[in-house]
Amino acid sequence: MKTFALVLVLVVAATMVIGIAGLPPHGDPDGPIHTHVGARYLERGVAETGVRNLVTAVLLVYRGFDTFLEVVVIFTALVAVLALPSATRRPPPARGESTAAPRRGSDDAVPVSPVVFFVVRLLAPFIAVFALASLYRGHVTPGGGFQSAAIIGAMMIALGLVFGREHAARLVPHGAKAWLQALGPLAFAIIAFVGWRLTGAFLGFPADEAAHALREAMVVVLEVAIAVGGAVILAQLFMALDAPS
Amino acid sequence: MIAGAVLEIAAVALVVLGVAFLLAGTIGLVRFPDVYARAHAASKCDSVGAGSVLLGVALHDGVAFGDLKLVLLALLVVVSGPTTAHALARAALRSGRRPSTRDPAGPA
Amino acid sequence: MTLFGLDLDYVACVVLFCVGLYMLVAKSNLIKKVLGLNVMETSVFAFIVTSGMIDGGQEPIVVAGSAPPYTSPIPHAMVLTGIVVAVSVTAVALALIAQIHAHYGTIEVDELKELP
Amino acid sequence: MSAVFDAVMLLLLIATAVTVARARDLVAAVVTFGLYSLVLCLVWQHRGAPDVAITEAAVGAGVTSVLFLLTIAKTARSERR
Structure with a gap:
């Protein structure tokens, strides 16, 4: 197996080295990546989309289909994980239900250190503020839907680790959970049909100057949906893997 | 003018101090014998080191409102570094690691 | 930086890809295989981001105080979606691995092959 | 330097x-x-991709590690020889 792997790796490496030998050097301002459609996005992106962070502009407006299906992919991943039997099995009822000392879910678990508990609880609001700021100011600073989804998701996972499974599950309101998980694909579908009605193109964004506010509203809806939906999906993936098997 | 020069010197001094602490912490991380001593070296020296580098960068080029971010970052480093070291040392203790002692007859 | 006409940044990505591929193929442990898959994924992301670089370029955010040249935003958008897809794939793979361990008591491919 | x-x-x-x-x-x-x-993530920040760097720091170093550690806790800690 080792020999086969080494031979395979060497063959792949040789092929890829031949491949990169034919590539233009990176960093060259006249390279194809900077002269084709990328140059157009840089030149007219702000005027056409109203988003100053061009990564967000490309992500949501120019390459909206890509992002739509990407959101569908992470939703499908969550569905796949939840479809496995251990995720749906009911966890055994916790003994004693003590709320004073936070404990990890299972019975023989080590209690969380009070120092770690305190610091995570102290830092969580700051992390949440950072995530919301990167969402709110995502058009003029680095940040946006996916970034704040990742940050909020990581924060919820940290809280889930110190508070234990039962408490962490309450972070996502139970009744709205199904809708929140599907928020990304749903919002994309709705915006896509709105764009279709307005422009005649699926997931089209109105380009004329008069529709400026509408276009921005569409982008904001997508950003918020990606952030909330993505964060909920990340937290749910964590909880599904954390469930006792 | 004078105030600017003083600020600049303070900034450079803080950065140099921070780098010295980081160097000491890194040497300790490599040279110390067991996980507890290493966590001790890494957390203390890196908190002071990274904190003072960040403060030095904040003082560099004058003090502006945006430098508050760097102060917050320094506070974050000072809070989170020792917490991590504490969690590491606690996990090591719970998994049965004994601190190394110089006494050759002691527990290994 | 180039060596023998090869761009060293690209070569580093190829090396990372090959380390990941070796882990994926040669290691018997399923978790090591998934780690190798992650290393491969990130090497591809590093390659794409590197290809969008521009000498002396700034991040592609057009605000007061920033001026061209900007790095190309397209690779960043692609990689951004790619990272989130990568974590979803990892989560599905890990959930399957936990199931395999619950059913068969091992996550070594060698031993799984021996099972009746 | 760079x-x-x-x-x-x-x-x-x-x-x-x-x-x-x-x-x-x-x-x-x-x-x-x-x-x-x-x-x-540092390399990407240095190469003018802060958006990607933030996401990689939160997802690659944070979420992925936690998911791996959860799975290792449920299965086996060391690779069998």
Whole structure:
């Protein structure tokens, strides 16, 4: 197996080295990546989309289909994980239900250190503020839907680790959970049909100057949906893997 | 003018101090014998080191409102570094690691 | 930086890809295989981001105080979606691995092959 | 200066990736993978991709490591020889 792997790796490496030998050097301002459609996005992106962070502009407006299906992919991943039997099995009822000392879910678990508990609880609001700021100011600073989804998701996972499974599950309101998980694909579908009605193109964004506010509203809806939906999906993936098997 | 020069010197001094602490912490991380001593070296020296580098960068080029971010970052480093070291040392203790002692007859 | 006409940044990505591929193929442990898959994924992301670089370029955010040249935003958008897809794939793979361990008591491919 | 930073970071990336591949202890491998993600995040920040760097820091080093550690806690900690 080792020999086969080494031979395979060497063959792949040789092929890829031949491949990169034919590539233009990176960093060259006249390279194809900077002269084709990328140059157009840089030149007219702000005027056409109203988003100053061009990564967000490309992500949501120019390459909206890509992002739509990407959101569908992470939703499908969550569905796949939840479809496995251990995720749906009911966890055994916790003994004693003590709320004073936070404990990890299972019975023989080590209690969380009070120092770690305190610091995570102290830092969580700051992390949440950072995530919301990167969402709110995502058009003029680095940040946006996916970034704040990742940050909020990581924060919820940290809280889930110190508070234990039962408490962490309450972070996502139970009744709205199904809708929140599907928020990304749903919002994309709705915006896509709105764009279709307005422009005649699926997931089209109105380009004329008069529709400026509408276009921005569409982008904001997508950003918020990606952030909330993505964060909920990340937290749910964590909880599904954390469930006792 | 004078105030600017003083600020600049303070900034450079803080950065140099921070780098010295980081160097000491890194040497300790490599040279110390067991996980507890290493966590001790890494957390203390890196908190002071990274904190003072960040403060030095904040003082560099004058003090502006945006430098508050760097102060917050320094506070974050000072809070989170020792917490991590504490969690590491606690996990090591719970998994049965004994601190190394110089006494050759002691527990290994 | 180039060596023998090869761009060293690209070569580093190829090396990372090959380390990941070796882990994926040669290691018997399923978790090591998934780690190798992650290393491969990130090497591809590093390659794409590197290809969008521009000498002396700034991040592609057009605000007061920033001026061209900007790095190309397209690779960043692609990689951004790619990272989130990568974590979803990892989560599905890990959930399957936990199931395999619950059913068969091992996550070594060698031993799984021996099972009746 | 920038070239030196790049070279050091790329060598560190390769070293951490090889360490991930060689580690017998799976927890060590996952923690090293977190380090790999953080170095990669620095490289991307340096190459003008802050958006990608933020996401990689939160997802690659944070979420992925936690998911791996949860799975290792449920299965076996070390690679069997």
